[in-house]
Amino acid sequence: MTVRERLARGEFNHMSQALQPDGSLLVTLTKRGDPHVYRLTVLHLYQPDEQVLREETSGGD
Amino acid sequence: MASGYPDYEGGKRRVYSTADWAADVGVDKSFTATDTSMAFEETVEASHLVPAGKTFYVVHCSFNIRANAAANANSQSLGLVYLSIDGVAGFPFLDGGNGGGSSILSPPVVVEAGQTVRLLGLCAANQDSRMNVTMSGYEV
Numbered sequence: 001m002t003v004r005e006r007l008a009r010g011e012f013n014h015m016s017q018a019l020q021p022d023g024s025l026l027v028t029l030t031k032r033g034d035p036h037v038y039r040l041t042v043l044h045l046y047q048p049d050e051q052v053l054r055e056e057t058s059g060g061d
Numbered sequence: 062m063a064s065g066y067p068d069y070e071g072g073k074r075r076v077y078s079t080a081d082w083a084a085d086v087g088v089d090k091s092f093t094a095t096d097t098s099m100a101f102e103e104t105v106e107a108s109h110l111v112p113a114g115k116t117f118y119v120v121h122c123s124f125n126i127r128a129n130a131a132a133n134a135n136s137q138s139l140g141l142v143y144l145s146i147d148g149v150a151g152f153p154f155l156d157g158g159n160g161g162g163s164s165i166l167s168p169p170v171v172v173e174a175g176q177t178v179r180l181l182g183l184c185a186a187n188q189d190s191r192m193n194v195t196m197s198g199y200e201v
Binding site: 008013016019033 | 089095096109111
């Protein structure tokens with residue numbers, strides 16, 4: 001599952017959003033019991049012209 | 062336990078509020094947005110598009126705001142928050158305050174599958190400020 005798919009399916013408990021200086025949105029997802037942190041950098045989230053710039057999964061090692 | 066009530070097996074059973082139950086079974090959700098440098102009337106937004114087949118119940122909204130410069134720490138830090146659902150008229154929840162605010166929504170605000178709910182924070186302070194907004198609830 002990609003991070004964007006995880007967001008779309010609601011497979012998380014906590015989401016944070018931080019607007020970046022370049023206008024992109026950094027989205028961080030965590031799920032209780034899951035040691036991973038899922039990050040997504042996106043333009044125009046939830047808009048027709050949405051564009052995913054970057055995805056990252058960290059932790060859980 | 063008062064006499065006449067059934068034995069609740071020493072704490073193995075309890076009466077839950079729906080929100081407490083949601084946290085117990087892992088369907089609780091929270092959404093936070095942060096902006097570390099905001100001018101007067103700039104906004105920050107936490108948003109959530111409810112997945113297909115789910116309903117999101119917003120139970121709690123809160124925000125805080127403060128000046129970035131120590132020289133302004135004793136000044137008022139006014140902020141406003143607006144809860145809205147795309148395609149739904151009006152604002153189911155509004156709040157404002159000096160430094161922040163927090164409210165339990167009872168009954169919860171109901172957001173259907175395919176709808177986007179937004180908690181918008183507006184900086185109403187006249188100094189450079191940082192603001193956090195959070196909405197939380199459960200999704201089933």
